[in-house]
Structure formats: C-alpha cells, structure tokens
Amino acid sequence: QSVLTQPPSVSGAPGQRVTISCTGRSSNIGAGYDVHWYQQLPATAPKLIIYGNTNRPSGVPDRFSGSKSGTSASLAITGLQAEDEADYYCQSFDSSLSGSVFGGGTKLTVL
Amino acid sequence: EVQLVESGGGLVQPGGSLRLSCVASGFTFSSYNMNWVRQAPGKGLEWVSYISYSSGSIYYADSVKGRFTISRDNVKSSLFLQMNSLRDEDTAVYYCARGGRYYVDGFDIWGQGTMATVSS
Numbered sequence: 647q648s649v650l651t652q653p654p655s656v657s658g659a660p661g662q663r664v665t666i667s668c669t670g671r672s673s674n675i676g677a678g679y680d681v682h683w684y685q686q687l688p689a690t691a692p693k694l695i696i697y698g699n700t701n702r703p704s705g706v707p708d709r710f711s712g713s714k715s716g717t718s719a720s721l722a723i724t725g726l727q728a729e730d731e732a733d734y735y736c737q738s739f740d741s742s743l744s745g746s747v748f749g750g751g752t753k754l755t756v757l
Numbered sequence: 758e759v760q761l762v763e764s765g766g767g768l769v770q771p772g773g774s775l776r777l778s779c780v781a782s783g784f785t786f787s788s789y790n791m792n793w794v795r796q797a798p799g800k801g802l803e804w805v806s807y808i809s810y811s812s813g814s815i816y817y818a819d820s821v822k823g824r825f826t827i828s829r830d831n832v833k834s835s836l837f838l839q840m841n842s843l844r845d846e847d848t849a850v851y852y853c854a855r856g857g858r859y860y861v862d863g864f865d866i867w868g869q870g871t872m873a874t875v876s877s
Contacts (some may be wrong), residue, residue, distance in 0.1 A: 648801060682863030684802070691852055691867040692794075692802065703865060735802050739861040745816055746792070746804035746861075 668736030676717035766871035779853030787831035790856035
C-alpha cells in the first residue's frame with residue numbers, strides 16, 4: 647500500500663485529455679511539500695516531467711501540466727499521443743516517515 | 758552529457774551482501790545531493806536512501822534501515838550502496854538518482870539501473 651494513492655490505470659484516445667490524480671495526507675502533500683511527476687516508458691528508467699507541482703523541465707512538452715490543491719495533486723496530459731503510453735508516478739516528501747514517498751503508479755493506455 | 762551509470766548488481770543468497778556503485782559524469786557531482794530508488798519486478802518505485810552533497814545528512818527508508826549503508830566519494834564522482842543481510846524482498850532494479858538543492862526536491866537525473874536478485 648503506497649503512501650500516495652494513484653489510480654492503477656487511465657486511458658484515452660489520441661488527441662484527448664487525461665488526468666492522473668495523486669492523493670496524499672496531512673504529513674505529505676497536505677503539509678505543503680511539493681509534488682513531482684515521473685514518466686516511465688517500458689523497460690527504461692523514470693524521467694522527471696513535472697517538478698515543484700507545476701514546473702516542466704527543459705524539453706518536456708507543454709502538453710504535460712501539474713497542479714496541486716490541499717492533500718491532492720494532478721497530472722494532466724492534453725493532445726494525447728501514442729508515445730505517451732507509459733507508467734506515471736507522483737512523488738512527495740512525508741514528514742512522519744522523514745523520507746520521499748511515491749505513488750503506486752498509473753498505467754496510461756492510449757487507445 | 759549528464760549521466761549516471763550503476764553497477765554491482767547480481768544474484769546473491771538471502772543473508773548475503775552486495776555493493777552497488779553509481780558513477781556520475783557531465784556535472785559537478787560534489788555539488789549535488791543523491792538518492793537510491795528501487796523497483797521490484799512489476800512493482801512501483803520505492804525510495805531507499807539519501808545522502809547530501811557533503812555526506813553530512815543521510816536518511817534511509819524504514820525497510821532498509823540498519824541493513825543498508827549509503828556513501829559517496831566526491832573525488833571519484835561515485836555513489837555507493839552497501840547492502841547487507843539481504844532478503845528476498847530486496848530483489849529489485851536499483852537506480853541512483855540526482856536530487857535537488859533540498860532533501861524534499863525531486864530527482865532530475867536517473868541512471869539506467871542495476872538488478873539485484875536475492876534468491877537461494
């Protein structure tokens with residue numbers, strides 16, 4: 647059971663918009679700690695796509711955006727493309743555990 | 758090119774030890790905090806350990822505390838993870854990942870990972 651809760655899977659057709667939620671609690675997201683998002687393509691290492699809740703590293707398309715409110719955060723992907731099919735993970739810091747925590751991951755399927 | 762390359766994985770029996778290494782290139786290693794993150798087969802990501810740029814701050818996940826030791830050699834731009842008293846549940850791909858300025862920051866650069874298998 648992961649400290650941060652994500653839906654196991656989401657799907658969408660090419661060109662559509664999908665969102666992936668990440669729900670935490672008062673010791674992590676709710677305490678104001680930043681949320682970061684990673685994309686993991688099959689058989690590859692994770693790649694940072696959103697940091698500090700809403701910021702995109704250089705080279706990440708603006709189709710990817712992040713938001714945060716209260717004890718939850720969301721990743722939105724617009725203009726869905728086949729190459730977006732991957733696993734997505736949220737990450738934050740948890741003060742009660744004194745360490746980083748990840749969500750369980752969400753598998754995105756592009757129909 | 759900014760790069761992290763892990764090595765040292767392999768097959769070990771329960772109760773055994775492994776020492777993982779991660780060599781950095783393309784950036785000033787001594788200026789960055791570093792982490793180890795693992796991923797069991799078919800499972801999600803799990804943060805394992807953190808070490809600050811100067812080795813002054815070190816943290817571990819409860820699941821490995823007392824068994825794993827993180828260290829670094831800034832002269833050789835290298836990060837290490839000494840894993841002792843290994844258990845079946847430690848079987849995973851182990852990634853080294855570059856942290857940000859603060860402990861709570863995300864990880865912007867990841868290595869390709871090294872597989873550690875604990876099995877009799």
